[in-house]
Amino acid sequence: MKHFTHTSISLLLLLITMATLLGCGADKNLKKGEKYLAIGEYYDAATQFKQAYTKTSTKEKAKRGDIALKIAYCNERINSTQKAQAAYANAIRYGRATAADRLSYARQLLRNGSYKQAGEQFAIVLDSINAGDYPTPTKKGNTNTLDANTAKTLAQNGLIAAQKAPEWKKQGSRYKVKRMDVFNSRRDDYSPVLAGDQYETLYFTSTRNDAQGNELSGITGAKPADIFMSEKDDKGNWSKPEAVTGGLNTDYDEGACALSPDQHTMYLTQCTSDPSYPRYAQIVTSARANAAWGKPSELKITGDTLSSYAHPAVSPDGMWLYFVSDMPGGMGGMDIWRARITPAGLGGVENLGAPINTPGNEMFPTFRPNGDLYFSSDGHPGMGGLDIFIASVGKDGKYHLEHPGYPLNSQGDDFGMTFEGVHNRGFFSSSRNDGRGWDHIYSFENPEIIQSVKGWVYEQDGYELPSALVYLVGSDGTNEKLSVKGDGSFEKVLKPGTDYIFLATCKGFLNHKEELSIGHPDDSNEHVLQFPLASITAPVLIDNIFYDFDKATLRPESQASLDELVKLLNENPNVTIELSSHCDYKGSAEYNKLLSQRRAESVVEYLSNKGISRDRLSPVGYGKEKPKTIRKKLTEKYNWLKENDVLTEEFIKKLDKDKQDICNQLNRRTEFIVLRTTYGMFDKDGNLKKSNNETTKKSSSSNENGKKNEDFDFYVE
Structure with a gap:
């Protein structure tokens, strides 16, 4: 029989006491960890489980292995991949990992880019499932929560990923x-x-x-x-x-x-x-x-x-x-x-x-x-x-x-x-x-080839219209309603080889239509379209209208603006307008009135020759009777003018010479206002005419060869 000295006995008792205390401390950490885990505080739970693991003797392999699984699970939930991977490896080393745990381990290896090791683990999981050794799922909160069929699907997809990922990385992409x-x-x-x-x-x-x-x-x-x-x-x-x-x-x-x-x-x-x-x-x-x-x-x-x-x-x-x-x-x-x-x-x-x-x-x-x-x-x-x-x-x-x-x-x-x-x-x-x-x-x-359109909807001589809607139809059968952003813009990806029509609408304004034909280009292109909408309630300036000096004869450079007006009237066939011509205060009132009347009639004559019915047009020459009222948008260009300023002779003569010239130029203008929006809608007895389709508006477009495409329908709610 071997005898122990007093010192050795004391040392042994101390070691036993320390082991006991460590064991108690580990249990205390485990208890805290389980409490945190139950309410989803995975970081705090992992911290407690880690302390419990450290305090557990290496001789208690089963206990250390079980704690390692808890550490792995918590770190997996907070995406701490390397810590989760190491913990699963410890659980496997201690013989406490099931096939379900190996599946989680394999998925962590995949996240770490260890594709070869991941593939080996996925294969082990599949072998276990095929042999019927996959564990029955336990209650939520533990790692083994997947049934065999689910685990098999994940393992099979994981194995495919482990095999293909290196090649995907090698191939790269355009991104x-x-x-x-x-x-x-x-x-x-x-x-x-x-x-x-x-x-x-x-x-x-x-x-x-x-x-x-x-x-x-x-x-x-x-x-x-x-x-x-x-x-x-x-x-x-x-x-x-x-x-x-x-x-x-x-x-x-x-x-x-x-x-x-x-x-x-x-x-x-x-x-x-x-x-x-x-x-x-x-x-x-x-x-x-x-x-x-x-x-x-x-x-x-x-x-x-x-x-x-x-x-x-x-x-x-x-x-x-x-x-x-x-x-x-x-x-x-x-x-x-x-x-x-x-x-x-x-x-x-x-x-x-x-x-x-x-x-x-x-x-x-x-x-x-x-x-x-x-x-x-x-x-x-x-x-x-x-x-x-x-x-x-x-x-x-x-x-x-x-x-x-x-x-x-x-x-x-x-x-x-x-x-x-x-x-x-x-x-x-x-x-x-x-x-x-x-x-x-x-x-x-990803520098892909994209054909797109960016459009802007705004008042013809004012600000953007965020409440507008844009109806889009295409020769491929596209029929959509596009919302407009706060700055009056919209965007849309377009299909190559397609003809499009865009109709911008807004309450209180006339419609405006634009057409766009998309070919098969080799490069990306953003097509930009403008949709200036004419007001129904306020005078609308017809910009860039020029006459010979002191005459009513339209100059050739006026044609572009007048053709836009023809287009507008064709897009809004139920509208009648008053065309008005205005002069500055120079010259006699009678002469200015006669000259402006003749000029307004010249515009009507041009529009009539372009196919617009004369009974939709009312020419009026106001001379200097209606000086221009300044709208807010114009004050951005001329900051010395204020909104609602009226450019009367008295107002203008108080200004500097250069500013007087600008105001006189602003007064010399051609405008239109909308008189009616129901032209041609009623029969002789005052009854609303019936159309073939009361919920659609018909339009047609021409391709580059001048051939007509089939009609497109705008479904306006």
Whole structure:
């Protein structure tokens, strides 16, 4: 029998005591970790589990392996890929990893770009499933939550990704990607959204230190996310990002925002906190008033309060809200859903189904103005993490998917696209090349050949008309109604080999039509169209009308303006107008009146010779009886004039000589005002005439050979 000295016995007791204390400490950390995990605070949970792992003896392999799985799961949820990967490797080393855990490990390897190792692990998972050794799913909150069929689909797609990703990276694509440090911080910066009539504002989500609130999030270990914005100046330089003011941001998490087509409503994700209850993301809305975003209010999508609703996106026509949710009825993980937007609220909710959704996670939907849906997925074969996919609707009415390849996609998370109008350029977010898993904002551009139109609708001698509508018809069957932005502009991608007609309309103004024929060019081209609308209630200047000196004879250079008036009258066949000619105060009143009358009649004669019925035209010579009244737009050119100034003889003679000459020139003008808008609409008995189609307006266009195309119908509501 071996004898122990007093010192050795004391040392042994000390070691036993320390082991006991460490074991107790580990259990205490485990308990805290489970509490944090239950309410979704993955960062805090991972911290506690890591401490428990450190305090657990290496001889307790099973316990260390089980704790490692918890560490892996928590880090996986917060995109800390390298830590999750290392923890899964420890669990496998200690013999505690199931096939389901290996599947998660393989997906982490894929996110890290370790394609060969990932392929080996996916193969092991598939062998286990085929042998019937895949575990039965356990309750939510643990890692093993997938059934065998779901796991098999994910493993098969993962194996395809591991095999193809190196080749995709080698092949590359036409995309050009650049990290935008002007927007980025040392924390998460993601989900950019371009806004403004000229895309001069960028909203995005950030957990940087400037975010609101004083506490760090137990979910991510960073500040709760806020919405930030940056603005571009006239030279194309972006400003330092600042948090959006006006009540939009709170001490909670706000992020992944989207705008309605009129940019008056913001949809965004919000996660509130509760110390004893799981957090479920919800979608809230904020209204913009006086250039400021108001306090968010909850948007009720369904009555389900135990599911998350996040990542809103509005379809280009403003009719559908797309979002992400894990509610029952999906295909697994997070799915993309949509709900119809109505004046009374959201309509029925529907899952987009296959081929978009998979047993994995489909997230961050967004739209390109042409209607293509962009989203991110870790369920489809990709390069690792979330990959961006493009879903376009084919002639069969079904979605068809495209993987845009590298470098738009990488082994990290790639998501949150935003487009600069119709062009295939803009910004997105990615966690590539960041060992801590933080997301950052990148620019992208794909120099594809695009034919597009940009139009401007405005008062003929005034400002833009944001309330206007533009009806578009094409020889390919296109028939659409386009909304106009705040600056009176609109944009649309056009199809090569197609003839188009555009009809601009606005209440209180005459219609204006433009035609455009698109060939098959080799380069991108943006066609610019102008739509100056003539007022129904105010006099409209006919610019660039010239007469021989002291005569009523029209000069040849007047033809272009008069031909535009002919076009306008043909586009508005139910309108009659008064054509008026005006002179300055020089000369006798009687002589000026006679001269102006003859000049007005000369214009009528020209219009009549061009096919406009004389009974639609009333020539009047006012001489100097009606001096010009200044409208606001003209004060921008002549800042010494004020709106509603009347250029009377008395007013003009108080001015300097140069200014007198300008005012006299402004008074010498030819104008028209609309008298009636019902010409030819009634029969001799005063009854409204019946047309073949009372809801359409017919127009026709000519191609380059002068041949008439078939009539296009404008369906005007």
